[in-house]
Amino acid sequence: MALPQDQPLYYCSTYPRSLPQLRPDLSFDRQSAILVSASKWVNGTVLHYHFLADEADHGDQMDVVRAAFQEWKDLGIGLSFTEVTQASESEVRIGFQAGDGSWSYVGRDVLGIGATERTMNFGWDLTTPYGHTTARHEIGHTLGMPHEHQNPNAGITWDEEAVYEFLGGPPNNWPRETTFHNVLRKLDPRQVEGGTWDPDSIMEYQFPGGLILAPEAYRGGITPPGTLSADDQAYMRYWYPPLDGDDLPELVPFQSAPLSLTPGQQADFAFHPDASREYSVGTFGSADSVLVVFEEVDGELRFLAGDDDSGEDRNALVKVKLVAGRSYVVRTRLYYAWASGQTAVMAW
Structure with a gap:
C-alpha cells in the first residue's frame, strides 16, 4: 500500500534471529532444512496474544491488530490465535510505544523473551491503510517470515550510501547497523526457500526511487500492494496446512x-x-x-x-x-x- 507522496515512510525493524549453531560437517541440505524450519511453529499451535496497553487509550489500534490476526487465520491455516488478558498466559505480547518503531521477533524466537516483555511493538498509527499493512507485516514475522527484500534471490543491487542516508534521516533515524540488518544484509541462502523473489509480499518494504541500482525495473522504487500476496498465502498454507480434525490416532504407552x-x-x-x-x-x-x-x-x-x-x-x-x-x-x-x-x- 503506497503512502501519499507527502508522507514519510516508516519501516519495521526486526531483532537479530536466534539461530542454532550447526556443525560445519552437516550437509547444505540438512543445514538448510533446519534453518528454514527453525522459525516455524508446530502446526496446530494456538498462539495466545496479549496487549500490554490500556484498551481506553489504544482500542482502535488493538482492533486493527485483531483484524490482522483474523486475516491470517482466514487463509485456512492450522494455527489459531487467541487473545488473553494476562501477559503470563501469552506467547505474543504487543505494545504501542511511540518512538520505538514497529517491530517483531521472528517465529519461535518469541519463546525466549521474558514473560512481561514485548515481542511486538507498533510505533505509529495503525488505523490508516499503511497501518493495516504494518499489522499484517509484523504478524507475518511472528509466523516465521523474514523480510522479502533481503532474499538473496531478489538480485537487488543497492546504492548503499543512498540507503544509509535515507534511513539515517527522519522519520526512522536508523544507525547504520540497523539499516544494514534490516535492508542491505542478504539472508543466508540456507535460510531461504525456493528460488524466486516476491515483490508483492506483505514482507516487502516500500522503497522510493533512487535507492536500487538493479534490477532496472525497480530503479524507480518498489511499491507492494500491502496485502497478503498469492505467494504469502501459499507459503503459509504449506507450513500450516488445515488440520484434519480432532480424530487423531492414539499414542499408546510403550508402543512405538x-x-x-x-x-x-x-x-x-x-x-x-x-x-x-x-x-x-x-x-x-x-x-x-x-x-x-x-x-x-x-x-x-x-x-x-x-x-x-x-x-x-x-x-x-x-x-x-x-x-x-x-x-x-x-x-x-x-x-x-x-x-x-x-x-x-x-x-x-
Missing part, C-alpha cells in the same frame, strides 16, 4: 508409532495417560525433528513441553508430568532425515 514423513511434514497423536506420573515422550530414527506436547485446557490446546533435536546426534525427548483422565496431543514435525526417512514416536 512408526512415521513416514517427508521434510516439513508433521504427525499428530492423541494421548490419554493411564496413570499420573512423569512420562517420557520421544522420537526415534536418523532425523532432525521438533516434538511438542500440548494439554487440552477448557477445550483449547496449551503448550506443555517441547524439544528440538535439529543438528544434534540425538532424538527429541521431553519428560513431563501428565495426569490420568486429562487429554494431551503430541505433535512432531520432521526437518530432515538422512537415512531411510522412517522414524517413530513413543511415550513410556
